[in-house]
Amino acid sequence: MISLADLQRRIEAGELSPDAAIAQSHAAIEAREKDVRAFVRHDKSAKAQASGPLRGIAVGIKDIIDTANMPTEMGSEIYRGWQPRSDAPVVMMLKRAGATIIGKTTTTAFASRDPTPTLNPHNPGHTPGGSSSGSAAAVGAGMIPLALGTQTGGSVIRPAAYCGAAAIKPSFRMLPTVGVKCYSWALDTVGLFGSRAEDLARGLLGMTGRTEFSGIAPAKSPRIGVVRQEFAEAVEPAAEEGLLAAIKAAEKAGASVQTVDLPEAVKEAWRIHPIIQDFEAHRALAWEFDERHDEIAPLLRASLDETVGLTPKEYDDARRIARRGRRELGELFEGVDVLLTYSAPGTAPAKELASTGSPRYNRLWTLMGNPCVNVPVMKVGGLPIGVQVIARFGNDPGALAAAWFLENALAKSG
Secondary structure, three states: OOOHHHHHHHHHOOOOOHHHHHHHHHHHHHHHHHHHOOEEEEOOOOOOOOOOOOOOOEEEEEOOEOOOOOOOOOOOHHHOOOOOOOOOHHHHHHHHOOOEEEEEEOOOHHHOOOOOOOOEOOEOOEOOOOOOHHHHHHHHOOOOOEEEEEEOOOOOHHHHHHHOOEEEEOOOOOOOOOOEOOOOOOOOEEEEEEOOHHHHHHHHHHHHOOHHHOOOOOOOOOEEEEOOOHHHOOOOHHHHHHHHHHHHHHHHOOOEEEEOOOOHHHHHHHHHHHHHHHHHHHHHOHHHHHHOHHHOOHHHHHHHHHOOOOOHHHHHHHHHHHHHHHHHHHHHOOOOOEEEEEOOOOOOOEHHHOOOOOOOOOHHHHHHOOOEEEEEEEEEOOEEEEEEEEEOOOOHHHHHHHHHHHHHHHHHHO
16 A cells, blocks of 8 residues: 555655655556546546645545536436536645545445445455445555545445555544535544555644644553444454454553443444434435436435435434433543444455445444544455544544554554
């Protein structure tokens, strides 16, 4: 993979020009795109900007995020060729920081569940995950150092795990979702993909200008609470193997690790996530559902048809449960610095299954709004396995520092 941090250091030292860094990504896309199919559009004319902390950094943008110079088609025939007049704020944040928008990456239709043509960069017979399929695959394949995705259930962390990339789903609303096709306004979160935690920190620093992302270093002896989320159904042996490897490496590196049980209100919040998601999806996609129903991708259309009867009372009750869960989860962080759990149920499903994988180990944390970071751990059968590090709401730097600690611990453990 291409490291954003390494590129920045080389550019700052005068060892690499920003133009050469962008050319490196163009060449990598040309070499691998035919096998991975991560992009719906590659702007071959894209060049480096002259200034900014992210100059020389090529970025892929998930194709539900508006771009003024490229269509935003949302993975749907309904929006084929649709051209926004302006960039979404998150795109402008990147441009103002000097980044180069090199292309639009594939997305499942409206960031839901219908698979894209994108293939897993580690094994083309498997899915890259979704809905941020192209962003995860492009970074995992070493085409670009940074990409934007979104998560409503598990659409950043899960594909990152499947593709062997680092990724962060930041605290809810740290990054604006204006100009991003809405699926659920209470859940949709813009996230980043990179090669490791330091890259994500540098990307967020450049985009947001938040000083708390400057000078992040690996955490020292973090207190880690392991959560297996038994209520979210069983995991595959590969996922448990990855979690155990991460625990062993963390303990060996000096972390204190304990198993913690989530409060009942938090477990109940996991159950009601789909109610909030589906109720809001019917409002966010009301025009498409009413006016272009038969053109909606089949899996999404079936889901919308099935949930059309959700009531405002069910939605309001679910929101109350979510608020209670957030309060009780906040109290849990009095005893630990971060939580550690599975990023996905196992390795990436076979492409023939027509599934981008289950978000069942991600959706709780999306609903709670906490920052989550995927840390690649190992490969099982040639496919990556990751774990996710979760910090208190608003403590995104702490999540990245703990993830960096874990990366180093895993590297030392072999």
